[in-house]
Amino acid sequence: MANLLYLVHRLPYPPNKGDKVRSYHLLRHLLRQHRVFLGTFIDDPDDEQHLPTLKALCPDLHVERIQPRLAKVKSLGGLLRGEALTLAYYRSAGMQRWVDKVAASHELQASVVFSSAMAPYAQSLAPEVPMLVDFVDVDSAKWTQYAPAHRWPLSSLYRREGAQLLAYERAVAAQSRRSFFVTPNETALFVSQAPECADVVQSISNGVDADFFEPDPVRVNPFASGEQAVVFTGAMDYWPNIDGVSWFVADMLPRLRAQWPRARFYIVGRSPSPQVLALAGEHVVVTGTVPDVRPYLQHASAVVAPLRVARGIQNKILEAMAMGQPVVTVPSCAEAIGATSAQGLLQADSPEAFVQALRPLMDDAAHAQALGREARQFVLAGYSWHAHLSGIDACLADAAPKALAHA
Template identity: 55%
Template sequence: MSKPSLLYLVHRIPYPPNKGDKVRSFNLLKYLSRHYRVYLGAFVDDPADEQHVAALSEWCGGVHCERLAPRWARIASLRGLLTNEALTLAYYRTSSMLEWARSVVAAQGIQEAAVFCSAMMQYIEAIPGLRTLADYCDVDSAKWTQYAPQHSGPMAWLYRREGRKLLAYERHAATRASAVTFVSEAEAELFRSQAPEVAAKVFAVSNGVNATYFSPEGDQPSPYPGSGPHIVFTGAMDYWPNVDAVTWFVREAWPAIAAFDAQAQFWIVGMNPAPEVLALALDPRVHVTGTVPDVRPYLRHAAAVVAPLRVARGVQNKVLEAMAMSRAVVVSTDAATGINAINGQDFLIAQTSSDYVEAIRSLLADPERAGSIGRAARQCVLDRYSWEAHLAQLDVLMERAPRT
């Protein structure tokens, strides 16, 4: 029996799965491809990803990827000020994407759709009759609202406005979906409280980790030039919350850590480091790698991993991946939210600079304790963060299995 066709719209090409949102959207694509002939529409905002478009044919019956230049898209998004809408919608709006979506729906007789990121729901609204699963992942509007206090002047005003306008659209678009999913119960409950009119169709479908790939086993030589100890942060380093996290950590916590261990080194591992991140390497014990072929050796040979995010939504894949690698992770309260783990057993939660200093001091001073936390972290991932188990919930939400 042939598979039914499905339209899948994603705000960023879901391959390779090398950053948080792409990990989730790619695993959703793999799930969908088992049950549907998927027609994927996505934007490519990094020229390095264009080489991977052809690889998507393994999971898709058809692929339409459009180049999106972030600088020009930001300028174009300002038209949202004139149309009195969220700038995010204008950022991801093109007539060519809508034309492709309409044509493929008509040509393939598509009746079902899945959307990743609330902004992509604007295309569904323009195509009547599609039964749609909307994976919002996070409450994006809350992210913009969180940004506002970290800025001042016009930017603070713009972030507050974006939070209000995007929430209004998220609520409106949710009425068009048959189900709306979020990465954690905390995010789902936040949206239910802000959009009570659609609470009955809001569900949590958590992230997972490929614990076979992210495993401490195997031959992975150390990428570090010295004996360390090495403390690491991983993530896309042009993403503002990551930039804010490492600059705050180096400014507020790192001097005290470096003072009590003269050999300690801090490694910032991730693509596209912003200028303010590159400037941190003026300290000879702070290293900024840029893009690396494989993040796992950096995790495996780290004495500790930090995630000092002061602005965080949903579930942080960087934390789960480090836990899967049996590393002791020191994580902020915001970054820990949504992760079903025990403070002091599976990871350590810190908030102030003093908290980070003390937590890292304790791990460096007692490697046996660090190892114990790392082993518990991996077991936590194995027990609670299987992609297969979490995505199986979609069988019900997409009406592939009976509701109970």
């Protein structure tokens, strides 16, 4: 059993949003064979109640609190230092002291970094402690993609962040023993921008807990009798989700209502932004945090993921498919997962195409259920967390072969 340092930019529990789903399952995978020293940040006071769960899993847990508004102000110092603002946002002397203390008190065999923002803490230990980095997505490309959707000065700031973060991502990958991205497309994108790192990057896909996300015939229907609920799930303070539901309400929902007057759009997810809250009305429900997203998925007439600005594999899509629901999404999200329309993942790249794709689901419940069964079978066959995350095991053994030989 080896000692691993695991650094995560957001408390990896509960697994209730995309990055936390992956970071939590990676933690559980590492704990199968190793002792894991976890350093992380909390940016949501509601997460404080879950600290005992993680303390029970790890021999040492260090948590730094972030107040997002103050952290954003602090990150502006990156403009003067010529660095990515993301790095300043997560810079903490307390976290660095804890990392140094763990390294001095325990013989660490490797560090595992989740998100490039946490890499500076592991870089201070390298090369004596080999570093493995889960970038998940090419975050620099995400910032660059945000720019055209915003006006100056945000557009300029986002382009700058994309360029600065890419330079940092390249430096981190070059120093890492191995780096990971969530899809082959994300890996190829990074290699195209950092060709010098081609030999140290690989893909490790997301998975889904299909035992948890499973239809249950006794699960209570949260929708009003007679309405046709079209559902979107996700953290609603996240810009790609905000953009997606705003697009759907403005351009798709009126077309849906014209053909299916009982259609109602449900935006299900934590921390809705003011822009999302403003969408609520007679035909749009913004739920905020719900105790369990599964009833909304199971009893929906249709599930959509209209994500114009998104990268990698979307957990929200895998979860809906595991719940036996076909999903209508944009081509880039469908291609990342790899399912076909016959397997319950339908593609649409325009408002008209979304309505057309939704038509058989809204008109024929039996057809939708049959596609949903195919969707669940696709997830069961290809998206096991353990099967995908086992890809890191060989990399850990390669990083510190002597120490991990008996793990």
